[in-house]
Amino acid sequence: xxxxxxxxxxxxxxxxxxxxxxxxxxxxxxxxxxxxxxxxxxxxxxxxxxxxxxxxxxxxxxxxxxxxxxxxxxxxxxxxxxxxxxxxxxxxxxxxxxxxxxxxxxxxxxxxxxxxxxxxxxxxxxxxxxxxxxxx
Numbered sequence: 001x002x003x004x005x006x007x008x009x010x011x012x013x014x015x016x017x018x019x020x021x022x023x024x025x026x027x028x029x030x031x032x033x034x035x036x037x038x039x040x041x042x043x044x045x046x047x048x049x050x051x052x053x054x055x056x057x058x059x060x061x062x063x064x065x066x067x068x069x070x071x072x073x074x075x076x077x078x079x080x081x082x083x084x085x086x087x088x089x090x091x092x093x094x095x096x097x098x099x100x101x102x103x104x105x106x107x108x109x110x111x112x113x114x115x116x117x118x119x120x121x122x123x124x125x126x127x128x129x130x131x132x133x134x135x136x
Contacts, residue, residue: 012027012030013026013048013051020059021056021099022059022086024086025055025084026082027048029083033079038079042112045073045111049101053087053101053118057087057092065121066119067096068117069116073111074110074113077111085103085104087101095119101113101115
């Protein structure tokens, strides 16, 4: 999934960690990500959290998309700040799941909290060839 994620890569995100139901991504706030107040535009913080949520809920080889998301912004973020988002699965049943994402700055201050509801759709992420390589 990371290979084809042009949006996350285009914003300078990097995948730090991935495990079943969990993901960590980071991103440096660039000048072109700041708003008229001189702070990071909330849409970029939301996008970092949303991408992290996407990687966490797609760790089971089932194509999964966002059904609903909400974010609460807690602290302003300055240009040059490195943000790290950590997504954790709270529950997964049937085709749905709930994931919480905490976004922190380099001082480990929580700058945003995000909750995403996922929905599995048809299709797999890995090909049968990939599964064979994973088992070697």
